[in-house]
Amino acid sequence: MLIPLHGEWFHEDAPHLGAINSLCATIAHLERRHPGCIPALRSHPTLLIGSDYSGFHQEAQFQVTSLLITNFELIGPWDRHRVHLREQYLPQQRRMSYKALNDGHRRAALLPFLALANQIPGLLVNVAIDKSVATIFDGFDASAQSDYHLLFEGWKSAPIERAMRTIHFASVLLRGLSCAGQDVWWFTDQDEIVANEQRLRSFVSATANVSSRYLPHDLRQMRIGTTASDSGRRDIEDFVAIPDLAAGALQEVLNRGYARPLLDAPSLFVPSREELGSKVRRLMDWFADNTQPLQRLTLVIDEPEAGHPRITAFRFHGSRDDDATSVVRLG
Numbered sequence: 001m002l003i004p005l006h007g008e009w010f011h012e013d014a015p016h017l018g019a020i021n022s023l024c025a026t027i028a029h030l031e032r033r034h035p036g037c038i039p040a041l042r043s044h045p046t047l048l049i050g051s052d053y054s055g056f057h058q059e060a061q062f063q064v065t066s067l068l069i070t071n072f073e074l075i076g077p078w079d080r081h082r083v084h085l086r087e088q089y090l091p092q093q094r095r096m097s098y099k100a101l102n103d104g105h106r107r108a109a110l111l112p113f114l115a116l117a118n119q120i121p122g123l124l125v126n127v128a129i130d131k132s133v134a135t136i137f138d139g140f141d142a143s144a145q146s147d148y149h150l151l152f153e154g155w156k157s158a159p160i161e162r163a164m165r166t167i168h169f170a171s172v173l174l175r176g177l178s179c180a181g182q183d184v185w186w187f188t189d190q191d192e193i194v195a196n197e198q199r200l201r202s203f204v205s206a207t208a209n210v211s212s213r214y215l216p217h218d219l220r221q222m223r224i225g226t227t228a229s230d231s232g233r234r235d236i237e238d239f240v241a242i243p244d245l246a247a248g249a250l251q252e253v254l255n256r257g258y259a260r261p262l263l264d265a266p267s268l269f270v271p272s273r274e275e276l277g278s279k280v281r282r283l284m285d286w287f288a289d290n291t292q293p294l295q296r297l298t299l300v301i302d303e304p305e306a307g308h309p310r311i312t313a314f315r316f317h318g319s320r321d322d323d324a325t326s327v328v329r330l331g
Contacts, residue, residue, distance in 0.1 A: 066243035070122030098248025
Protein backbone atom coordinates (compact mmCIF):
# COMPACT_ATOMS: atom_id res chain seq x y z
CA MET A 1 0.00 0.00 0.00
CA LEU A 2 1.24 3.48 -0.90
CA ILE A 3 0.89 5.75 2.14
CA PRO A 4 1.03 9.57 1.79
CA LEU A 5 3.49 11.37 4.02
CA HIS A 6 0.93 13.91 5.26
CA GLY A 7 -2.81 13.37 5.46
CA GLU A 8 -4.74 11.22 2.98
CA TRP A 9 -3.68 12.83 -0.32
CA PHE A 10 -0.61 11.34 -1.97
CA HIS A 11 1.53 13.84 -3.83
CA GLU A 12 5.01 13.36 -5.16
CA ASP A 13 6.50 15.79 -7.66
CA ALA A 14 5.93 14.39 -11.16
CA PRO A 15 7.29 16.67 -13.93
CA HIS A 16 5.99 14.31 -16.64
CA LEU A 17 2.45 15.40 -15.72
CA GLY A 18 3.18 18.93 -16.89
CA ALA A 19 0.73 21.57 -15.66
CA ILE A 20 -1.41 18.86 -14.01
CA ASN A 21 1.42 18.36 -11.51
CA SER A 22 0.58 21.81 -10.12
CA LEU A 23 -3.04 20.78 -9.68
CA CYS A 24 -1.97 17.73 -7.63
CA ALA A 25 0.27 19.96 -5.52
CA THR A 26 -2.57 22.44 -4.97
CA ILE A 27 -4.73 19.69 -3.45
CA ALA A 28 -1.87 18.62 -1.19
CA HIS A 29 -1.46 22.24 -0.05
CA LEU A 30 -5.19 22.48 0.63
CA GLU A 31 -5.10 19.40 2.85
CA ARG A 32 -2.20 20.80 4.85
CA ARG A 33 -4.19 23.97 5.51
CA HIS A 34 -7.43 22.12 6.29
CA PRO A 35 -6.69 18.70 7.83
CA GLY A 36 -9.57 16.30 7.31
CA CYS A 37 -10.79 17.84 4.04
CA ILE A 38 -9.58 14.77 2.10
CA PRO A 39 -11.28 11.44 2.98
CA ALA A 40 -9.50 8.12 3.55
CA LEU A 41 -10.46 5.78 0.71
CA ARG A 42 -7.66 3.17 0.71
CA SER A 43 -9.12 0.82 3.33
CA HIS A 44 -11.79 -0.72 1.08
CA PRO A 45 -11.30 -2.71 -2.12
CA THR A 46 -13.49 -0.70 -4.53
CA LEU A 47 -13.42 2.96 -5.56
CA LEU A 48 -16.63 4.30 -7.09
CA ILE A 49 -16.58 7.45 -9.26
CA GLY A 50 -19.47 9.41 -10.75
CA SER A 51 -18.94 12.34 -13.12
CA ASP A 52 -21.00 15.01 -14.83
CA TYR A 53 -20.38 18.28 -16.62
CA SER A 54 -21.80 21.75 -17.17
CA GLY A 55 -21.08 24.94 -19.11
CA PHE A 56 -20.80 23.62 -22.64
CA HIS A 57 -23.35 26.02 -24.13
CA GLN A 58 -22.19 29.02 -26.11
CA GLU A 59 -22.93 31.64 -23.44
CA ALA A 60 -21.00 29.88 -20.65
CA GLN A 61 -17.72 31.45 -19.54
CA PHE A 62 -16.58 28.43 -17.53
CA GLN A 63 -16.79 24.70 -18.18
CA VAL A 64 -17.19 22.61 -15.05
CA THR A 65 -16.27 18.97 -14.53
CA SER A 66 -17.58 17.47 -11.29
CA LEU A 67 -16.46 14.09 -9.94
CA LEU A 68 -17.68 12.23 -6.87
CA ILE A 69 -15.39 9.52 -5.48
CA THR A 70 -16.10 7.15 -2.60
CA ASN A 71 -15.82 3.47 -1.69
CA PHE A 72 -18.55 1.24 -3.08
CA GLU A 73 -18.56 -0.69 0.19
CA LEU A 74 -19.63 2.45 2.08
CA ILE A 75 -22.70 3.53 0.07
CA GLY A 76 -25.14 0.88 1.32
CA PRO A 77 -26.93 3.24 3.76
CA TRP A 78 -27.18 5.92 1.06
CA ASP A 79 -28.68 3.40 -1.38
CA ARG A 80 -31.29 2.12 1.08
CA HIS A 81 -32.46 5.60 2.04
CA ARG A 82 -32.36 6.66 -1.62
CA VAL A 83 -34.99 4.04 -2.47
CA HIS A 84 -37.31 5.38 0.24
CA LEU A 85 -36.73 8.96 -0.91
CA ARG A 86 -37.73 8.01 -4.44
CA GLU A 87 -40.91 6.36 -3.22
CA GLN A 88 -41.86 9.51 -1.33
CA TYR A 89 -40.82 12.30 -3.70
CA LEU A 90 -40.06 11.04 -7.21
CA PRO A 91 -42.98 9.22 -8.85
CA GLN A 92 -42.75 7.78 -12.36
CA GLN A 93 -39.00 7.17 -12.03
CA ARG A 94 -38.12 10.84 -12.40
CA ARG A 95 -34.42 11.53 -12.84
CA MET A 96 -32.84 14.18 -10.62
CA SER A 97 -30.90 16.76 -12.61
CA TYR A 98 -30.03 20.44 -12.40
CA LYS A 99 -31.82 21.32 -15.63
CA ALA A 100 -35.05 19.58 -14.54
CA LEU A 101 -35.52 21.31 -11.18
CA ASN A 102 -38.46 23.32 -12.52
CA ASP A 103 -40.53 20.18 -11.94
CA GLY A 104 -42.47 20.35 -8.64
CA HIS A 105 -41.64 16.80 -7.57
CA ARG A 106 -37.94 17.33 -8.16
CA ARG A 107 -37.97 20.65 -6.30
CA ALA A 108 -39.63 18.95 -3.31
CA ALA A 109 -37.04 16.17 -3.43
CA LEU A 110 -34.02 18.48 -3.75
CA LEU A 111 -33.21 19.21 -0.09
CA PRO A 112 -33.83 15.61 1.11
CA PHE A 113 -31.76 14.37 -1.85
CA LEU A 114 -28.87 16.70 -0.96
CA ALA A 115 -29.08 15.83 2.74
CA LEU A 116 -28.80 12.17 1.82
CA ALA A 117 -25.81 12.85 -0.45
CA ASN A 118 -24.06 14.46 2.52
CA GLN A 119 -23.85 11.06 4.20
CA ILE A 120 -21.64 9.54 1.50
CA PRO A 121 -18.07 9.31 2.88
CA GLY A 122 -16.18 10.67 -0.08
CA LEU A 123 -14.95 13.67 -2.02
CA LEU A 124 -16.85 15.86 -4.49
CA VAL A 125 -14.29 17.55 -6.72
CA ASN A 126 -15.29 20.38 -9.04
CA VAL A 127 -12.90 21.81 -11.62
CA ALA A 128 -14.00 24.93 -13.50
CA ILE A 129 -11.95 26.01 -16.51
CA ASP A 130 -12.23 29.40 -18.18
CA LYS A 131 -13.08 28.96 -21.85
CA SER A 132 -10.15 31.20 -22.74
CA VAL A 133 -7.84 28.34 -21.67
CA ALA A 134 -7.31 26.35 -24.87
CA THR A 135 -5.62 23.34 -23.25
CA ILE A 136 -4.38 22.30 -19.81
CA PHE A 137 -1.95 19.68 -21.08
CA ASP A 138 1.15 21.76 -21.76
CA GLY A 139 4.19 19.70 -20.83
CA PHE A 140 2.28 16.46 -20.29
CA ASP A 141 4.29 13.44 -21.45
CA ALA A 142 4.67 14.70 -24.99
CA SER A 143 5.78 11.26 -26.24
CA ALA A 144 2.23 9.98 -25.68
CA GLN A 145 0.31 12.62 -27.62
CA SER A 146 0.28 10.76 -30.93
CA ASP A 147 -1.37 7.77 -29.25
CA TYR A 148 -4.39 9.85 -28.27
CA HIS A 149 -5.09 11.03 -31.82
CA LEU A 150 -5.26 7.40 -32.90
CA LEU A 151 -7.65 6.56 -30.05
CA PHE A 152 -9.94 9.47 -30.95
CA GLU A 153 -9.85 8.99 -34.71
CA GLY A 154 -12.78 10.78 -36.32
CA TRP A 155 -13.43 13.07 -33.31
CA LYS A 156 -13.35 16.86 -33.52
CA SER A 157 -10.79 18.72 -31.40
CA ALA A 158 -13.26 20.17 -28.84
CA PRO A 159 -14.72 16.79 -27.73
CA ILE A 160 -11.19 15.36 -27.55
CA GLU A 161 -10.11 18.15 -25.19
CA ARG A 162 -13.26 17.61 -23.09
CA ALA A 163 -12.74 13.87 -22.89
CA MET A 164 -9.08 14.25 -22.03
CA ARG A 165 -9.80 16.78 -19.29
CA THR A 166 -12.28 14.40 -17.70
CA ILE A 167 -9.86 11.48 -17.96
CA HIS A 168 -6.97 13.48 -16.49
CA PHE A 169 -9.05 14.77 -13.57
CA ALA A 170 -10.19 11.23 -12.73
CA SER A 171 -6.57 10.08 -13.00
CA VAL A 172 -5.55 12.84 -10.57
CA LEU A 173 -8.05 11.46 -8.05
CA LEU A 174 -6.81 7.91 -8.52
CA ARG A 175 -3.19 9.02 -8.10
CA GLY A 176 -4.00 10.93 -4.93
CA LEU A 177 -6.49 8.59 -3.25
CA SER A 178 -6.05 5.00 -4.44
CA CYS A 179 -3.71 2.17 -3.48
CA ALA A 180 -2.43 -0.97 -5.18
CA GLY A 181 -4.97 -3.72 -5.85
CA GLN A 182 -8.12 -1.62 -5.67
CA ASP A 183 -10.90 -1.94 -8.24
CA VAL A 184 -12.37 1.18 -9.86
CA TRP A 185 -15.94 1.54 -11.11
CA TRP A 186 -16.56 4.80 -12.95
CA PHE A 187 -19.95 5.96 -14.23
CA THR A 188 -20.19 9.10 -16.34
CA ASP A 189 -23.18 10.99 -17.64
CA GLN A 190 -23.96 9.88 -21.18
CA ASP A 191 -23.15 13.12 -22.96
CA GLU A 192 -21.22 14.00 -26.11
CA ILE A 193 -17.90 12.42 -25.13
CA VAL A 194 -19.50 8.99 -24.53
CA ALA A 195 -22.61 9.36 -26.69
CA ASN A 196 -22.42 5.88 -28.23
CA GLU A 197 -20.61 2.56 -27.88
CA GLN A 198 -17.77 3.55 -30.21
CA ARG A 199 -17.04 6.75 -28.30
CA LEU A 200 -17.21 4.91 -24.99
CA ARG A 201 -14.62 2.41 -26.24
CA SER A 202 -12.31 5.27 -27.25
CA PHE A 203 -12.86 6.88 -23.84
CA VAL A 204 -12.05 3.63 -22.01
CA SER A 205 -8.88 3.04 -24.04
CA ALA A 206 -7.68 6.60 -23.46
CA THR A 207 -8.37 6.28 -19.72
CA ALA A 208 -6.23 3.15 -19.50
CA ASN A 209 -3.44 4.92 -21.37
CA VAL A 210 -3.53 8.13 -19.32
CA SER A 211 -4.08 6.65 -15.86
CA SER A 212 -1.09 4.34 -16.27
CA ARG A 213 1.10 7.45 -16.54
CA TYR A 214 -0.30 8.83 -13.29
CA LEU A 215 -0.32 5.84 -10.99
CA PRO A 216 2.78 4.73 -9.06
CA HIS A 217 1.04 1.39 -8.40
CA ASP A 218 -1.19 -1.12 -10.19
CA LEU A 219 -4.94 -1.21 -9.78
CA ARG A 220 -6.76 -4.53 -10.09
CA GLN A 221 -9.58 -3.73 -12.49
CA MET A 222 -11.15 -0.57 -13.90
CA ARG A 223 -14.63 -0.61 -15.35
CA ILE A 224 -16.18 2.44 -17.02
CA GLY A 225 -19.82 2.85 -17.97
CA THR A 226 -22.44 5.55 -18.45
CA THR A 227 -25.79 6.33 -16.89
CA ALA A 228 -27.24 4.17 -19.68
CA SER A 229 -25.94 1.22 -17.61
CA ASP A 230 -28.61 1.94 -14.99
CA SER A 231 -30.69 -1.17 -14.36
CA GLY A 232 -33.92 0.76 -13.79
CA ARG A 233 -33.36 1.23 -10.05
CA ARG A 234 -32.00 4.72 -10.78
CA ASP A 235 -29.05 3.97 -8.48
CA ILE A 236 -26.39 4.90 -11.05
CA GLU A 237 -28.39 7.90 -12.21
CA ASP A 238 -28.92 9.13 -8.64
CA PHE A 239 -25.22 8.76 -7.86
CA VAL A 240 -24.22 10.73 -10.97
CA ALA A 241 -26.95 13.30 -10.23
CA ILE A 242 -24.91 14.51 -7.24
CA PRO A 243 -22.03 15.86 -9.39
CA ASP A 244 -24.62 17.03 -11.94
CA LEU A 245 -26.27 19.28 -9.36
CA ALA A 246 -22.91 20.56 -8.10
CA ALA A 247 -21.60 21.32 -11.59
CA GLY A 248 -24.79 23.11 -12.62
CA ALA A 249 -24.88 25.35 -9.56
CA LEU A 250 -21.17 26.24 -9.64
CA GLN A 251 -21.26 27.00 -13.35
CA GLU A 252 -24.24 29.31 -12.90
CA VAL A 253 -22.57 31.17 -10.03
CA LEU A 254 -19.40 31.71 -12.07
CA ASN A 255 -21.37 32.84 -15.10
CA ARG A 256 -23.34 35.44 -13.12
CA GLY A 257 -20.32 37.69 -12.94
CA TYR A 258 -18.84 36.29 -9.73
CA ALA A 259 -15.82 34.69 -11.39
CA ARG A 260 -13.58 37.76 -11.56
CA PRO A 261 -14.30 38.96 -7.99
CA LEU A 262 -13.72 35.42 -6.71
CA LEU A 263 -10.42 35.03 -8.54
CA ASP A 264 -9.10 38.53 -7.86
CA ALA A 265 -10.15 38.91 -4.19
CA PRO A 266 -7.18 38.41 -1.85
CA SER A 267 -9.20 36.35 0.64
CA LEU A 268 -12.93 36.96 0.80
CA PHE A 269 -15.87 37.72 -1.46
CA VAL A 270 -19.45 38.01 -0.26
CA PRO A 271 -22.18 38.08 -2.95
CA SER A 272 -25.62 39.44 -2.21
CA ARG A 273 -28.19 36.74 -1.48
CA GLU A 274 -30.73 38.56 -3.65
CA GLU A 275 -28.55 38.09 -6.73
CA LEU A 276 -28.92 34.30 -6.68
CA GLY A 277 -32.16 32.47 -7.43
CA SER A 278 -33.62 30.17 -4.78
CA LYS A 279 -32.49 27.03 -6.63
CA VAL A 280 -28.88 28.20 -6.80
CA ARG A 281 -28.93 29.47 -3.18
CA ARG A 282 -30.13 26.10 -1.89
CA LEU A 283 -27.58 24.19 -3.91
CA MET A 284 -24.69 26.49 -3.04
CA ASP A 285 -25.55 26.39 0.66
CA TRP A 286 -25.39 22.58 0.47
CA PHE A 287 -22.29 22.78 -1.73
CA ALA A 288 -20.59 25.00 0.87
CA ASP A 289 -21.22 22.72 3.86
CA ASN A 290 -17.82 21.63 5.20
CA THR A 291 -19.23 19.64 8.14
CA GLN A 292 -20.35 16.46 6.35
CA PRO A 293 -18.83 13.06 5.50
CA LEU A 294 -19.01 14.15 1.86
CA GLN A 295 -16.13 16.61 1.51
CA ARG A 296 -16.04 19.31 -1.18
CA LEU A 297 -13.13 20.60 -3.23
CA THR A 298 -13.34 23.38 -5.85
CA LEU A 299 -10.57 24.33 -8.27
CA VAL A 300 -10.75 27.08 -10.88
CA ILE A 301 -8.30 27.27 -13.77
CA ASP A 302 -8.00 30.53 -15.69
CA GLU A 303 -5.31 32.35 -17.65
CA PRO A 304 -4.88 35.97 -16.46
CA GLU A 305 -1.77 36.21 -18.66
CA ALA A 306 -1.51 34.48 -22.03
CA GLY A 307 0.41 31.24 -21.66
CA HIS A 308 0.36 31.33 -17.84
CA PRO A 309 -2.53 29.27 -16.44
CA ARG A 310 -3.51 29.87 -12.81
CA ILE A 311 -5.04 27.31 -10.45
CA THR A 312 -7.11 28.67 -7.57
CA ALA A 313 -8.62 26.51 -4.82
CA PHE A 314 -11.71 27.75 -3.01
CA ARG A 315 -13.26 26.82 0.30
CA PHE A 316 -16.87 27.96 0.30
CA HIS A 317 -18.80 28.59 3.51
CA GLY A 318 -22.52 27.95 3.99
CA SER A 319 -25.18 28.43 6.65
CA ARG A 320 -23.45 26.11 9.11
CA ASP A 321 -20.49 28.50 9.14
CA ASP A 322 -20.43 32.11 10.32
CA ASP A 323 -21.43 33.59 6.96
CA ALA A 324 -23.88 31.92 4.59
CA THR A 325 -22.57 33.56 1.45
CA SER A 326 -18.82 33.83 1.78
CA VAL A 327 -16.06 32.08 -0.09
CA VAL A 328 -12.43 31.92 0.96
CA ARG A 329 -9.76 31.77 -1.70
CA LEU A 330 -6.82 29.54 -0.87
CA GLY A 331 -4.27 30.33 -3.50
